[in-house]
Amino acid sequence: MHLHACSRCDGLIPTGRPSCPHCDGPAPRRRPLGWLWRGACAGGAMMTLMACYGMIARPMGPNQGYDRDGDGVGEAVDCDDTRPDVYPGAADLDGDGVDQNCDGVDGWRDPDAPPPPAVAAEPPEPSAAPAIATDPPPPPAGSPPAIAVDPP
Amino acid sequence: MTQPRHRRRLDVVTSTHRPIYVVWELTLACDHACTHCGSRAGVARDGELSTEAAVAVAGQLADAGTREVVLIGGEAYLHAGFLDVVRALARRGVAVGLTTGGRGITPALAVDMKAAGLGQASVSIDGLATTHDRMRARTGSFDGALAALDHLRAAGIAITANTNLNRSNQADLESLYQVLKARGIVGWQLQLTAPLGRAADRVAMLLQPWDLLTLVPRVAALKQAARADGITLMPGNNLGYFGPEETVLRSLGQDDRDHWRGCQAGKYVMGIESDGAVKGCPSLQTAHYVGGNLRDQALADIWRDAPELTWNRGRTVDALWGFCRTCDFAEACLGGCTFTAHAILGRPGNNPYCHYRARTLAKRGVRERLVPATAAAGLPFDNGTFALIEEPLDAPDPAATLPGERLVQIDRRPRRAPVE
Numbered sequence: 425m426h427l428h429a430c431s432r433c434d435g436l437i438p439t440g441r442p443s444c445p446h447c448d449g450p451a452p453r454r455r456p457l458g459w460l461w462r463g464a465c466a467g468g469a470m471m472t473l474m475a476c477y478g479m480i481a482r483p484m485g486p487n488q489g490y491d492r493d494g495d496g497v498g499e500a501v502d503c504d505d506t507r508p509d510v511y512p513g514a515a516d517l518d519g520d521g522v523d524q525n526c527d528g529v530d531g532w533r534d535p536d537a538p539p540p541p542a543v544a545a546e547p548p549e550p551s552a553a554p555a556i557a558t559d560p561p562p563p564p565a566g567s568p569p570a571i572a573v574d575p576p
Numbered sequence: 577m578t579q580p581r582h583r584r585r586l587d588v589v590t591s592t593h594r595p596i597y598v599v600w601e602l603t604l605a606c607d608h609a610c611t612h613c614g615s616r617a618g619v620a621r622d623g624e625l626s627t628e629a630a631v632a633v634a635g636q637l638a639d640a641g642t643r644e645v646v647l648i649g650g651e652a653y654l655h656a657g658f659l660d661v662v663r664a665l666a667r668r669g670v671a672v673g674l675t676t677g678g679r680g681i682t683p684a685l686a687v688d689m690k691a692a693g694l695g696q697a698s699v700s701i702d703g704l705a706t707t708h709d710r711m712r713a714r715t716g717s718f719d720g721a722l723a724a725l726d727h728l729r730a731a732g733i734a735i736t737a738n739t740n741l742n743r744s745n746q747a748d749l750e751s752l753y754q755v756l757k758a759r760g761i762v763g764w765q766l767q768l769t770a771p772l773g774r775a776a777d778r779v780a781m782l783l784q785p786w787d788l789l790t791l792v793p794r795v796a797a798l799k800q801a802a803r804a805d806g807i808t809l810m811p812g813n814n815l816g817y818f819g820p821e822e823t824v825l826r827s828l829g830q831d832d833r834d835h836w837r838g839c840q841a842g843k844y845v846m847g848i849e850s851d852g853a854v855k856g857c858p859s860l861q862t863a864h865y866v867g868g869n870l871r872d873q874a875l876a877d878i879w880r881d882a883p884e885l886t887w888n889r890g891r892t893v894d895a896l897w898g899f900c901r902t903c904d905f906a907e908a909c910l911g912g913c914t915f916t917a918h919a920i921l922g923r924p925g926n927n928p929y930c931h932y933r934a935r936t937l938a939k940r941g942v943r944e945r946l947v948p949a950t951a952a953a954g955l956p957f958d959n960g961t962f963a964l965i966e967e968p969l970d971a972p973d974p975a976a977t978l979p980g981e982r983l984v985q986i987d988r989r990p991r992r993a994p995v996e
Contacts (some may be wrong), residue, residue, distance in 0.1 A: 427908060434818040436835060439903040445904055445932070446820040471973060495596065495844070509592040516770060524592070 627657025638668035666693025678724025736763035767812025796821035948951035
């Protein structure tokens with residue numbers, strides 16, 4: 425599901441709504457950027473999975489950072505730490521357009537094949553709503569290149 | 577999409593869903609008999625797992641890819657094999673936490689927990705002294721909980737607190753934060769008291785949905801204050817949902833834009849009851865969501881095959897009903913917390929404890945009031961049901977005039993301990 429960030433308040437706006445359900449501010453006229461979707465869906469639920477029992481989020485291990493999507497792999501290693509079905513070693517359905525196992529391709533990559541070309545992240549557009557007026561955070565050092573994907 | 581020259585095909589036989597986060601009720605025996613306890617803890621269940629069996633389960637969890645286990649009860653430390661289970665999990669690289677009322681935690685036990693591998697402990701504190709002791713049904717419970725925090729911290733265990741929010745304690749919220757902060761907590765979790773177990777018997781204790789109109793902004797303001805203090809405040813899975821404070825509530829960092837993404841029961845979360853029963857979430861109703869028992873079946877088989885575990889994995893908005901079915905945020909939210917919605921209306925998919933819902937109704941000048949319809953049976957993790965009455969936003973609140981004594985009224989005899 426696409427959610428826009430409201431430019432007037434801190435609320436979220438579902439795609440298809442003409443205005444913010446909280447402050448009646450105008451909704452952006454285009455789909456949110458891939459990075460915005462990732463930022464707006466960065467696994468808040470997963471951070472609180474243990475919350476009903478009072479635990480706090482913790483780094484997943486040395487140099488792994490936090491596990492924001494709850495798939496057990498920290499953000500420094502996970503190629504998309506907003507999607508719990510994406511992590512190194514995940515089952516990677518061929519042809520669904522998503523690199524679930526973080527090997528750089530959709531499906532399983534032949535280890536003898538040349539490395540795939542980098543896919544550039546979706547560039548911001550001038551007409552994009554200033555919903556979140558900052559660039560996405562830079563990827564952690566050592567993480568694979570960002571691949572902008574549409575949400576399922 | 578890149579097509580590799582030679583694709584190494586691998587049949588997709590493994591699910592991406594794994595029991596990464598597990599909450600394990602080690603025993604239902606408890607040294608408290610809290611008035612709001614969802615599991616009605618106090619007396620051990622029949623057929624609780626022995627130490628040997630529990631250690632074997634710890635191995636199965638590690639094999640299944642579990643990364644974190646929180647031991648709960650009852651009081652987990654009342655199980656004879658408590659430290660053995662902590663050791664078994666820690667030895668396999670599983671992070672181990674404990675949620676506790678803290679009454680029986682001595683300095684020596686805290687040191688033993690740390691040595692066994694316990695990394696984090698959350699002490700349940702539900703208000704200032706008077707309120708907490710009333711909810712916990714024991715004078716001195718508050719002091720005992722604070723002492724437990726001190727003992728755990730001194731032993732080198734990261735300390736957090738968790739609080740059930742309801743009408744009997746919501747006035748204490750900001751003052752309680754100051755007490756906990758002074759105690760050195762690194763995290764605080766706030767959740768709503770759902771009408772589950774003993775809380776289902778105490779209607780006057782429960783929040784009415786419109787209470788969220790003021791409570792959620794208070795929690796969000798506290799979160800901002802806690803962040804400035806270096807304390808992680810996180811809402812429980814049944815608090816919030818898509819009000820203007822949603823991203824503040826759910827995000828770890830100041831600039832993050834996290835939000836609720838639907839119940840994760842059976843996807844990445846699993847609950848184990850002390851007799852070996854397996855559920856998708858520890859708070860789910862036993863009568864409806866137990867998918868198998870570890871005394872009879874392998875954990876991996878239950879996780880993979882049991883409908884009570886898999887029902888949530890392909891869930892869509894088609895499973896929603898009532899307000900939630902037509903909500904703007906339906907697809908992202910999927911009806912909020914499953915056990916909470918089930919505890920109120922008898923099945924999941926329509927959750928009156930929702931900030932966005934309360935705000936939407938308030939804009940129309942109305943609100944929903946929960947009215948008891950059927951009583952709970954009196955078993956662990958059970959629930960009654962409620963009717964939803966829509967009424968003017970400024971209608972009188974019948975529960976507001978109930979005397980305090982009514983908060984602890986019980987009209988059913990407690991379940992007796994099983995005869996050995």
